[in-house]
Amino acid sequence: MASATFLSTLSLANKNYLLLTPTHACAKGYTNNFRVSNLPSIVVRKEGSVRSQGFVAMQEKGGSTLSDDSRTKTPHVLTVAGSDSGAGAGIQADLKACAARGVYCSTVITALTAQNTVGVQGASNVPEDFVAQQLKSVLSDMQVDVVKTGMLPSVGIVKTLCRTLREYPVHALVVDPVMVSTSGDVLAGPSILSTFREELLPMADIITPNLKEASALLNGMQLETVDDMRSAARLLHNMGPKNVLVKGGDLPDSSDAVDILYNGHNFYELRSPRIRTRNTHGTGCSLASSIAAEVAKGYPMLSAVKVAKRFVETALDYSKEIVIGNGPQGPFDHLLRLKSHSQDCHRQQPFDPSDLFLYAVTDSRMNKRWGRSIVDAVKAAIDGGATIIQLREKDAETKDFLESAKACLRICRLHGVPLLINDRVDVAIACDADGVHVGQSDMPACVARTLLGPEKIIGVSCKTPEQAEQAWVDGADYIGCGGVYPTNTKENNITVGLNGLKTVCMASKLPVVAIGGIGVSNARAVMEIRTPNLKGVAVVSALFDRECVQTETRKLHEVLLGSNIGST
Ligand SMILES: Cc1ncc(COP(=O)(O)OP(=O)(O)O)c(N)n1
Numbered sequence: 001m002a003s004a005t006f007l008s009t010l011s012l013a014n015k016n017y018l019l020l021t022p023t024h025a026c027a028k029g030y031t032n033n034f035r036v037s038n039l040p041s042i043v044v045r046k047e048g049s050v051r052s053q054g055f056v057a058m059q060e061k062g063g064s065t066l067s068d069d070s071r072t073k074t075p076h077v078l079t080v081a082g083s084d085s086g087a088g089a090g091i092q093a094d095l096k097a098c099a100a101r102g103v104y105c106s107t108v109i110t111a112l113t114a115q116n117t118v119g120v121q122g123a124s125n126v127p128e129d130f131v132a133q134q135l136k137s138v139l140s141d142m143q144v145d146v147v148k149t150g151m152l153p154s155v156g157i158v159k160t161l162c163r164t165l166r167e168y169p170v171h172a173l174v175v176d177p178v179m180v181s182t183s184g185d186v187l188a189g190p191s192i193l194s195t196f197r198e199e200l201l202p203m204a205d206i207i208t209p210n211l212k213e214a215s216a217l218l219n220g221m222q223l224e225t226v227d228d229m230r231s232a233a234r235l236l237h238n239m240g241p242k243n244v245l246v247k248g249g250d251l252p253d254s255s256d257a258v259d260i261l262y263n264g265h266n267f268y269e270l271r272s273p274r275i276r277t278r279n280t281h282g283t284g285c286s287l288a289s290s291i292a293a294e295v296a297k298g299y300p301m302l303s304a305v306k307v308a309k310r311f312v313e314t315a316l317d318y319s320k321e322i323v324i325g326n327g328p329q330g331p332f333d334h335l336l337r338l339k340s341h342s343q344d345c346h347r348q349q350p351f352d353p354s355d356l357f358l359y360a361v362t363d364s365r366m367n368k369r370w371g372r373s374i375v376d377a378v379k380a381a382i383d384g385g386a387t388i389i390q391l392r393e394k395d396a397e398t399k400d401f402l403e404s405a406k407a408c409l410r411i412c413r414l415h416g417v418p419l420l421i422n423d424r425v426d427v428a429i430a431c432d433a434d435g436v437h438v439g440q441s442d443m444p445a446c447v448a449r450t451l452l453g454p455e456k457i458i459g460v461s462c463k464t465p466e467q468a469e470q471a472w473v474d475g476a477d478y479i480g481c482g483g484v485y486p487t488n489t490k491e492n493n494i495t496v497g498l499n500g501l502k503t504v505c506m507a508s509k510l511p512v513v514a515i516g517g518i519g520v521s522n523a524r525a526v527m528e529i530r531t532p533n534l535k536g537v538a539v540v541s542a543l544f545d546r547e548c549v550q551t552e553t554r555k556l557h558e559v560l561l562g563s564n565i566g567s568t
């Protein structure tokens with residue numbers, strides 16, 4: 001193995017950074033029996049603040065040379081567990097949890113189970129030597145940071161794992177001592193207990209038993225109170241793991257979910273409100289995998305447990321209503337995406353450029369002047385024929401803006417009209433709007449895209465072909481081009497005129513909506529530049545600085561229909 005001092009000779013091309021040696025790493029909590037090839041490196045600024053955490057790739061066992069650069073390594077969890085055909089628990093839950101927590105997850109399958117939300121209908125163990133082969137395949141090739149174990153159905157498989165881990169030590173071992181499924185089916189019998197106690201637990205950085213598992217490991221000890229959990233944690237700690245997390249989810253008479261973490265010195269009582277849901281299948285596997293994921297990223301154990309618990313609770317809460325399977329214990333959604341929306345309140349359609357036909361952009365000052373609420377303004381515009389709405393509330397307090405946006409969204413969803421938020425990506429995310437419109441000095445579209453995901457609509461204001469090209473590169477869906485005419489609505493706005501509009505349209509790979517000083521009197525002239533990707537007009541004052549928004553919108557709608565745009 002490369003010596004520890006060898007690492008301290010490392011330096012980066014950029015002399016402003018230091019690479020922490022194993023001594024530093026140990027001080028940061030990386031104290032386990034990791035192999036040097038997995039040694040986490042922490043790059044810090046000279047003045048001491050952590051810049052990034054990563055892992056330096058080193059030559060496999062026995063090597064004393066580092067790889068030729070200081071590429072950061074993807075945190076990697078290897079799960080050694082059983083397959084759940086229903087995909088709520090086991091290997092499948094581990095993969096989803098790790099993906100959700102942003103770490104790579106490889107898999108060694110110990111057993112196949114025929115399983116669903118009703119229970120476990122069948123199980124078949126993978127032969128020991130094939131478990132050994134899978135372990136070797138992964139550990140001899142990939143730089144695994146943390147091994148997480150789930151269903152280990154035979155003494156032979158536990159022994160195989162322990163033997164392999166001695167041969168290929170990793171940074172940390174997270175043991176979820178799975179014995180009984182949530183449905184009550186036995187996944188690892190009592191014969192396994194002594195091997196757990198004698199071989200596996202002493203190697204573990206953390207074990208995560210629930211009350212039944214803790215009781216089984218402690219020869220049937222009664223666990224009914226939080227004090228009992230503390231006693232159990234202490235007794236289990238005596239068996240050798242560095243940390244014990246006794247999960248109190250099954251504790252009777254408790255409105256909170258209480259877990260006890262014990263590290264041999266301190267007890268931490270981790271409480272959170274109990275989430276009432278049938279969708280708890282796979283909670284234990286997901287929690288252990290999430291802890292493994294956070295440890296793989298370099299978090300100390302207490303932080304890893306807290307973050308993992310918060311993640312699982314959020315996912316459970318989010319998934320309260322999802323319905324998968326007919327049994328009593330449904331899976332939950334790790335990626336927070338399956339939440340059911342009723343058909344009429346969830347935008348199902350991808351962005352349709354023809355939605356830009358009559359684009360109504362609100363203005364808080366105008367609404368105030370005419371004594372109408374933003375919700376009433378939006379309703380009236382939709383009734384008049386607006387095909388897309390943008391909330392451009394420059395003076396609104398964030399809290400009020402969010403509330404109004406939610407109310408407007410309900411109306412827009414009912415009518416199938418997309419609702420975008422001007423400038424405020426945070427508000428768009430918070431209310432689950434259909435997208436945002438950003439200008440050249442707002443959040444860059446590529447960043448908004450990362451935050452909003454691939455499906456939301458992003459519009460970008462562009463006055464030049466170069467800006468239009470950048471909007472395309474950044475992943476925008478459309479551009480707004482203006483000011484076509486002078487406007488009082490936006491201060492110091494440069495007017496590009498019909499020629500400028502045409503130039504941008506011809507250069508743009510994205511659909512275009514024209515904006516600035518447009519109303520009933522000139523909308524036709526705008527559309528008559530007749531470039532195929534000019535799809536409509538965006539209008540503020542000609543709709544909202546008027547007594548009757550609905551009437552003005554209807555008039556503009558008629559003009560636009562007359563100009564036969566969007567059809568070329
Ligand atoms: C459809 C549409 N086009 C252009 C704009 C202007 O956006 P921006 O340049 O960010 O200016 P503000 O609207 O934020 O003042 C727009 N809002 N909508």
Ligand SMILES: Cc1nc(C(=O)O)sc1CCOP(=O)(O)O
Nearest residue numbers: 482483487489516517539540541
């Ligand atoms: C918000 C906005 N953006 C513009 C641009 O040129 O990008 S012009 C503009 C104001 C449009 O308001 P009205 O329809 O009242 O002229």
Ligand SMILES: [Mg+2]
Nearest residue numbers: 423438439442
């Ligand atoms: Mg803006």
